[in-house]
Amino acid sequence: MNRNDLRAPVGIVDYGLGNLQSVLNACERLQQPAVLIQDPADLATARAIILPGVAAFDHGMRSLHSRGFVEPLRRAALCDKKPFLGLCLGMQLLADWGSEGQGAAGLGLIPGTVERFAEGSLRVPHIGWNDIHVNPGRACPLPLRDGVDFYFVHSYYFKPQNEADVLAWTDYGIRFASIIGRDNIVGCQFHPEKSHQAGIELMATFFGSLC
Amino acid sequence: MLKKRLIPVLYLRNGLIVRSQEFHDFREFGNPINQLERLNDWNSDELIYVDITREGEHDLKRDDLKVKSQSDILDILRAISKHCFMPLTFGGRIFNVEQAAAFIANGADKVIVNTGAYRSPSLITQIADRFGSQAMVLGIDVKREAGGHRVYVNQGHEPIALSAVAWAQRAVALGAGEIFLNSIDRDGTGNGFDLEIIAAVASAVPVPVIACGGAGAFSDFQEVFEHTTASAVAAGNIFNFTENAYVRAKKELSEAGCPVRPFTRFK
Numbered sequence: 001m002n003r004n005d006l007r008a009p010v011g012i013v014d015y016g017l018g019n020l021q022s023v024l025n026a027c028e029r030l031q032q033p034a035v036l037i038q039d040p041a042d043l044a045t046a047r048a049i050i051l052p053g054v055a056a057f058d059h060g061m062r063s064l065h066s067r068g069f070v071e072p073l074r075r076a077a078l079c080d081k082k083p084f085l086g087l088c089l090g091m092q093l094l095a096d097w098g099s100e101g102q103g104a105a106g107l108g109l110i111p112g113t114v115e116r117f118a119e120g121s122l123r124v125p126h127i128g129w130n131d132i133h134v135n136p137g138r139a140c141p142l143p144l145r146d147g148v149d150f151y152f153v154h155s156y157y158f159k160p161q162n163e164a165d166v167l168a169w170t171d172y173g174i175r176f177a178s179i180i181g182r183d184n185i186v187g188c189q190f191h192p193e194k195s196h197q198a199g200i201e202l203m204a205t206f207f208g209s210l211c
Numbered sequence: 212m213l214k215k216r217l218i219p220v221l222y223l224r225n226g227l228i229v230r231s232q233e234f235h236d237f238r239e240f241g242n243p244i245n246q247l248e249r250l251n252d253w254n255s256d257e258l259i260y261v262d263i264t265r266e267g268e269h270d271l272k273r274d275d276l277k278v279k280s281q282s283d284i285l286d287i288l289r290a291i292s293k294h295c296f297m298p299l300t301f302g303g304r305i306f307n308v309e310q311a312a313a314f315i316a317n318g319a320d321k322v323i324v325n326t327g328a329y330r331s332p333s334l335i336t337q338i339a340d341r342f343g344s345q346a347m348v349l350g351i352d353v354k355r356e357a358g359g360h361r362v363y364v365n366q367g368h369e370p371i372a373l374s375a376v377a378w379a380q381r382a383v384a385l386g387a388g389e390i391f392l393n394s395i396d397r398d399g400t401g402n403g404f405d406l407e408i409i410a411a412v413a414s415a416v417p418v419p420v421i422a423c424g425g426a427g428a429f430s431d432f433q434e435v436f437e438h439t440t441a442s443a444v445a446a447g448n449i450f451n452f453t454e455n456a457y458v459r460a461k462k463e464l465s466e467a468g469c470p471v472r473p474f475t476r477f478k
Contacts, residue, residue, distance in 0.1 A: 019315060019316070019318065019319070019320060020316075021289070021292060021316070021317060021318045022292065022296075022318060022320070025292060025293050025294075025296070025318075026296065028293075029296070054315070054320070054342055054343060054345075054346060055341070055342060055343055056340070056343055059340075059341075089343075119417055123417055123418055123419050123442060124417060124418070125343075125344060125345040125388045125389070125418065125419070126213065127345060127388075127389060127419050127442065128213050128214055128215075128216050128256070128419070128442065128443070129213070129214045129216070129256060129472040130212065130213045130214065131212065149214065149472045149473075151257075151297070151298055152213075153298070153320065153321075153345045153346075154345060155343070155344060155345060155388070171212060172213060191298070191320075193296065194296060194297060194298045194320060195296070196254055196296055196297060196475065197254075197475055199296065200296055
């Protein structure tokens, strides 16, 4: 497999959760071949990996474990250094620990925990379009712009151990990490596949520059 | 900053898009697939589809349209989702978690459950546990009557004893992550939103509230955001029958100082 071959497929992890069709649709729009990966052994055939997900954190990790995805995903990200994009819950699962549901250990790819927004003056879930602020403290592999709106829908957020892993912040009562990144691994709290032009462009950039 | 959302609602009946007035008097005006180009052009914040087909009805009246079952609606949803890179919310005739799962698997990001949640409140918890609260939207249809507001289920046919506030609070406790509040007596009239009930429900629950029913002028949207804490406004007819309505409504909201996402055309 040649990682620079744009015709090689991107692998979308199918662990029984989430709106996979939307991610496939975005890939199709970008003329990026994509396959659903149900068998962890097939991760080897993908030039990049997308981990989507719409579910609770503990439920998501249980599904990854029961299908044997946890170690193969860690290997693909850390040893094979495959470009890796986590979306929404898929971003949160990159953390060490998530408190949602009964709590669960995550994939441990980017140090941090996943916490619930505090109830109070803010409505939870955080649903709708909100803008990002690029972290000036680190070089960013993606050409992100300040003030661009993306579509969010979540009650929990990624709390990174190191601010250096944050590519962009978003404000919702508190400042939370809306895009995280370390080496070949990127995670977006929002849904780029549902964020119109800005989201499709971000995915194009991921396919084009990181992969 | 989180933006206020402006959401077009499309009502599907026997597989066709209809306009609705006060929950009766439906007029067909479009094929959902042919509407795609316009939907893409809107580039709207979100789209809500509500299937208001009544069980059994199609066999009696519209046999020619051949849209009989939920699987046909799923075909429509799949076709729509292929072209719309915006959040899609689907509602109507959801009575168990498998039906909700089918909508989500075919391209919906959230589902609206109304009568099904009233008949079996545990459905709210089942959907929230499986897909997260953010995917579980409770639909509440409310009508202003002589004695106050009354909630109806079964497409406006069956009154219930719970108030809108009490039902919304109970549903949130069971796992609902958003409320889609629709006014039966304002539906399709263009007389403006029922600000009183929107304000009451929005201030009673900690989740976002989408207000629907009654938009007749662009200034009606602004009124909702000025007088209530609703997170989103939704409308059907004004977007379907007014030239460039979505763009103009956005522009007006923005000029009035309301935080909305700027309109951009999808390239």
